[in-house]
Amino acid sequence: MPKISAPTIAAHRAQTRERILEAVATLTRTQGIDGISMTDVAAEAGITRTALYNYFPDKAALLLAFTEQVTHGFVDRYSQELPGDATAAERLSAFVRFQLEGIAEHPHPAAAELGASLGPDAYQALADHVAPMQRLLVRILHDGTEGGEFRECPVEATARLVLAMIGAQRVPLVSDETTIADAHVLVTAFTLRALGVDEEKVRRCVSEPPQKVTERQD
Structure with missing residues (x-):
């Protein structure tokens, strides 16, 4: 040992x-x-x-600590790889890709399954740990609507819908039925179109990696 x-x-x-x-x-x-x-x-x-x-x-305490570490890592990566001058559409595209990469890197069961195995108290604590990621997405949507880049929408509810779409890619990713790239295009393009982003910018956001997107100045 x-x-x-x-x-x-x-x-x-x-x-x-x-x-x-x-x-x-x-x-x-x-x-x-x-x-x-x-x-x-x-x-x-x-x-x-x-x-x-x-x-x-117990396992619940262990998973809570692990989830907290993964969440902090996600937020740190997002902050480091996306300069503040990135557009809301570019930031949303990066958010989706980073989330999908996280699912592929650390496969986890759906929320309902996790809640059943951990119990309601631990599940609520788990939800609290991942809240920073949802707040990050809400801020992206808020900035996009405030700046006129996105059409007006209820940002909290829209954030939940986007996260649900990302979560729906878990099984296809883990079972190799899709790739991160294809899932990224699917979720990002659908979301940006729903938010009223023009088609040219949608294509640009889904065709370039988040790191390179931010190097380009419009």
């Missing part, structure tokens, strides 16, 4: 916690969150199951 060397107990605990979450990330790529057991995670992290319970008392 590998040992973790650290100058202090606090640093040792931080390193162990990081190894545990890395183990969850690795396992989600092969069996999905719903199929992971605490025994699997302990083995992958190179620690005993007893040691794992010293960090996370």
Whole structure:
């Protein structure tokens, strides 16, 4: 069993916690969150199951911590790869692609399935952890409507619809029935057209990677 060397107990605990979450990330790529057991995670992290319970008392707590880490990573990536001068349409396109890449990287069950396995309290906590992503999408929609780029719409409800469309790509992505690129075109083009974006800009947003889109000045 590998040992973790650290100058202090606090640093040792931080390193162990990081190894545990890395183990969850690795396992989600092969069996999905719903199929992971605490025994699997302990083995992958190179620690005993007893040691794992010293960090996370149950699977719900472990998944909440993992979800929080993934959410923070998403928000950080979005901030780093999309300069503030990107248009709302470009930002929405990037948001959709990053979300789809996250689903492919860390497959997870649908919300209803996750809620059934975690219980209502843990499910609500999970929803709270992913709220920053929804707020980010709401801000994109709000900026687009305020700036006249999108037609007027109820942004909160529209954000939920967009997230539902992204979530609907989970099974096709995980089962290799579609690709990230094709799912991105489907969701982004449908959404932008519904928001009144002209066809030329729709085509431009779905044909260029988010990183390159922001390098172009209109």
